[in-house]
Amino acid sequence: MAQINFGGVLENVVTRDEFPLSKAQKVLQHETIAVLGYGVQGPGQALNLRDNGINVIVGQRKDSASWHKALKDGWLEGETLFELEEACQRGTILLNLLSDAGQIAAWPVVSKHLTEGKALYFSHGFGVTFHEKTGIVPPAHVDVFLVAPKGSGTSLRSLFLQGQGLNSSYAVYQNASGRAEERALALGIAIGSGYLFETEFKKEVYSDLTGERGVLMGAIAGLFEAQYNVLRKNGHSPSEAFNETVEELTQSLMPLVAENGMDWMYANCSTTAQRGALDWKGRFQEATEPLFTELYDSVAAGKEAEIVISANSQPDYREKLEVELADLRNSELWQTGVQVRQLRPKK
Ligand SMILES: NC(=O)c1ccc[n+]([C@@H]2O[C@H](COP(=O)([O-])OP(=O)(O)OC[C@H]3O[C@@H](n4cnc5c(N)ncnc54)[C@H](O)[C@@H]3O)[C@@H](O)[C@H]2O)c1
Numbered sequence: 001m002a003q004i005n006f007g008g009v010l011e012n013v014v015t016r017d018e019f020p021l022s023k024a025q026k027v028l029q030h031e032t033i034a035v036l037g038y039g040v041q042g043p044g045q046a047l048n049l050r051d052n053g054i055n056v057i058v059g060q061r062k063d064s065a066s067w068h069k070a071l072k073d074g075w076l077e078g079e080t081l082f083e084l085e086e087a088c089q090r091g092t093i094l095l096n097l098l099s100d101a102g103q104i105a106a107w108p109v110v111s112k113h114l115t116e117g118k119a120l121y122f123s124h125g126f127g128v129t130f131h132e133k134t135g136i137v138p139p140a141h142v143d144v145f146l147v148a149p150k151g152s153g154t155s156l157r158s159l160f161l162q163g164q165g166l167n168s169s170y171a172v173y174q175n176a177s178g179r180a181e182e183r184a185l186a187l188g189i190a191i192g193s194g195y196l197f198e199t200e201f202k203k204e205v206y207s208d209l210t211g212e213r214g215v216l217m218g219a220i221a222g223l224f225e226a227q228y229n230v231l232r233k234n235g236h237s238p239s240e241a242f243n244e245t246v247e248e249l250t251q252s253l254m255p256l257v258a259e260n261g262m263d264w265m266y267a268n269c270s271t272t273a274q275r276g277a278l279d280w281k282g283r284f285q286e287a288t289e290p291l292f293t294e295l296y297d298s299v300a301a302g303k304e305a306e307i308v309i310s311a312n313s314q315p316d317y318r319e320k321l322e323v324e325l326a327d328l329r330n331s332e333l334w335q336t337g338v339q340v341r342q343l344r345p346k347k
């Protein structure tokens with residue numbers, strides 16, 4: 001474990017230097033890893049594990065869309081692809097990558113096969129932390145841990161294929177075998193994490209729900225809409241409003257932040273831009289911090305979990321989400337995005 005100084009605060013992180021893939025392969029050599037669910041994280045983790053030489057099978061509802069996706073990815077029915085229950089029975093470490101609502105529905109089947117010595121793995125602290133709402137209470141005789149990639153399963157796979165890695169958090173909730181941490185870290189490395197930082201189940205779920213509702217997805221989409229609307233109301237064309245709001249951010253400025261930080265991005269813009277951005281940054285922080293506090297409180301009170309569980313447990317929740325996503329897709333802002341993307345020069 002390496003101790004890293006994050007802006008003055010020391011934290012434990014596990015890198016591929018301390019925990020190389022060869023060590024992960026050794027730790028997992030006698031395990032059968034059952035990936036339950038083949039939605040977004042399922043494929044990313046299962047394919048990376050397979051390519052890393054780990055013994056992995058997939059469990060999924062037969063003839064569902066995800067089942068067919070698994071077949072397309074080369075999983076073989078009866079050899080490496082099984083109905084959920086059979087995968088639970090065959091697996092020694094069950095990677096519960098069903099949707100968070102699906103995990104509630106499938107819990108009777110999953111828990112039935114959690115015999116002594118097995119381990120239960122999540123990529124989110126949701127089910128266990130909100131156990132009063134989910135009913136997910138693992139038996140004491142199994143290891144329970146999480147590895148939560150900090151990004152989409154799609155990026156986990158594409159970065160792996162590029163020889164890079166998404167970072168993940170990890171946490172141990174129950175250590176029945178005495179090997180829970182080693183199993184968690186081995187899986188974290190084998191699914192393709194760039195490095196792993198330590199957390200707890202509750203902290204993972206609180207920060208994750210806040211992040212995706214906030215800056216990562218909810219707030220950014222809201223900010224985009226607000227600025228785009230103001231520009232449009234003041235007579236600017238869709239292409240000007242979109243370029244000044246989204247395209248420049250994703251194509252020019254955020255890659256600079258990713259490369260070398262915010263001050264470096266600022267330093268590579270005009271002094272005019274820097275003056276204005278430094279003046280307005282504080283105003284935006286003041287305006288939004290109360291909203292972020294409200295969001296965090298809603299997460300911590302379990303309200304966000306309750307909303308997710310009740311909305312996503314309805315039989316037609318996928319169709320309803322699709323309608324909302326179609327509204328987003330068909331809005332002027334994002335239709336402008338379609339055209340702008342097509343205008344990007346091709347390699
Ligand atoms: N999507 C991501 O990139 C991402 C990133 C980090 C963590 N996570 C976490 O990983 C887990 C999986 O997320 P996801 O986005 O891949 O899930 P998802 O919404 O894509 O669903 C995964 C699978 O669950 C199956 N499923 C749903 N309900 C079921 C049921 N009742 N019985 C059997 N199967 C059922 C679906 O067929 C699907 O294949 C969640 O805990 C999520 O919070 C996801």
Ligand SMILES: CC(C)(O)[C@@H](O)C(=O)O
Pocket residue numbers: 149150151152153208212216
């Ligand atoms: C990819 C995210 C947003 O980080 C994840 O938390 C999710 O729920 O999909």
Ligand SMILES: [Mg+2]
Pocket residue numbers: 124208209212
């Ligand atoms: Mg999340």
Ligand SMILES: [Mg+2]
Pocket residue numbers: 149150151208211212
């Ligand atoms: Mg997340």
